[in-house]
Amino acid sequence: MEFILYEQKDEYAIITINREKALNALNSTVLEELDKTIDGVDLNVVRCLILTGAGQKSFVAGADIGEMSTLTKAEGEAFGKKGNDVFRKLETLPIPVIAAVNGFALGGGCELSMSCDIRICSENAVFGQPEVGLGITPGFGGTQRLARLVGAGMAKQMIYTARNIKADEAYRIGLVNAVYGAEKDAEGNVVKTSQEVLMAAAEKMAAGIAKNAPIAVRNCKKAINEGLDVTMDEAIVIEEKLFGDCFETEDQKYGMAFFLDKNKEKVKEPFRNC
Numbered sequence: 001m002e003f004i005l006y007e008q009k010d011e012y013a014i015i016t017i018n019r020e021k022a023l024n025a026l027n028s029t030v031l032e033e034l035d036k037t038i039d040g041v042d043l044n045v046v047r048c049l050i051l052t053g054a055g056q057k058s059f060v061a062g063a064d065i066g067e068m069s070t071l072t073k074a075e076g077e078a079f080g081k082k083g084n085d086v087f088r089k090l091e092t093l094p095i096p097v098i099a100a101v102n103g104f105a106l107g108g109g110c111e112l113s114m115s116c117d118i119r120i121c122s123e124n125a126v127f128g129q130p131e132v133g134l135g136i137t138p139g140f141g142g143t144q145r146l147a148r149l150v151g152a153g154m155a156k157q158m159i160y161t162a163r164n165i166k167a168d169e170a171y172r173i174g175l176v177n178a179v180y181g182a183e184k185d186a187e188g189n190v191v192k193t194s195q196e197v198l199m200a201a202a203e204k205m206a207a208g209i210a211k212n213a214p215i216a217v218r219n220c221k222k223a224i225n226e227g228l229d230v231t232m233d234e235a236i237v238i239e240e241k242l243f244g245d246c247f248e249t250e251d252q253k254y255g256m257a258f259f260l261d262k263n264k265e266k267v268k269e270p271f272r273n274c
């Protein structure tokens with residue numbers, strides 16, 4: 001792969017968009033490689049994914065403006081479909097995906113982070129949908145996912161004004177769950193950069209998710225995603241079915257038996273994905 005790094009660490013894995021010279025902007029090759037990488041994730045082993053960008057400066061600074069600038073209407077549509085398909089694949093992937101946003105998340109970069117289940121960021125992160133300043137609308141689901149995440153009013157403001165927001169504001173409006181700063185010693189020297197602190201937090205969260213019963217976690221993702229698209233009455237039925245689906249699994253039997261077991265000396269065994 002030219003632009004994607006993939007590292008599997010026990011039961012979670014890290015996908016890094018590695019096109020640092022262009023601030024990890026998404027061209028066709030990046031999108032194709034990302035698609036192939038997601039297809040290659042071994043879902044029998046990997047229980048959580050982290051998605052990040054290479055370098056200290058940028059998660060993804062958007063779709064590649066150079067490549068887009070000469071597209072015809074038909075090519076623009078094809079490019080949009082390529083992006084939308086891979087973003088939707090991430091969103092509906094059975095396992096959770098954490099976006100670790102280390103810098104610019106603009107346009108397609110903000111949209112990519114929003115197709116992940118959870119967003120956390122470093123203190124230098126910048127989010128925005130600058131498309132109307134380029135003469136286009138957000139094309140990778142930005143108008144839809146941003147409105148669902150932060151509400152229509154705030155999404156409209158961000159999209160119509162094309163104004164970028166910093167990490168603290170992204171946190172305040174609920175676009176990210178946490179912001180991580182650099183770790184400093186008593187003299188104020190940086191011991192760990194904000195990106196290192198961010199990645200450590202992302203890995204800790206991924207490992208924590210991976211420790212939980214995999215079928216239950218997957219069913220939670222499905223229930224939340226599918227439930228948000230339907231009425232509450234329908235959503236509750238979706239939840240009921242996925243709740244019922246957990247019963248008779250080895251993990252449900254073991255998880256409950258462990259809780260009921262009064263022998264507190266016992267160490268909880270890992271869930272086995274069955």
Ligand code: DAK
Pocket residue numbers: 021022023025026061062063064065066076077079080081083104106107108109130131134136137138139140
């Ligand atoms: N595309 C291509 N190259 C980019 C890029 C991008 N989005 N962003 C940065 N780069 C490149 C720069 O051209 C520069 O390359 P060299 O000149 O060194 O060769 C290098 O990365 C470093 O960037 P800067 O020199 O500009 O770095 P600064 O620190 O000065 O500024 C910046 C950083 C992030 C503020 C600035 O680079 C910037 O404003 N970048 C563009 C951000 C942006 O507007 N992003 C949104 C793109 S629009 C569609 C589907 C989806 C979309 C559209 C259509 N369809 C359905 C068809 C999505 C659209 C977008 O994402």
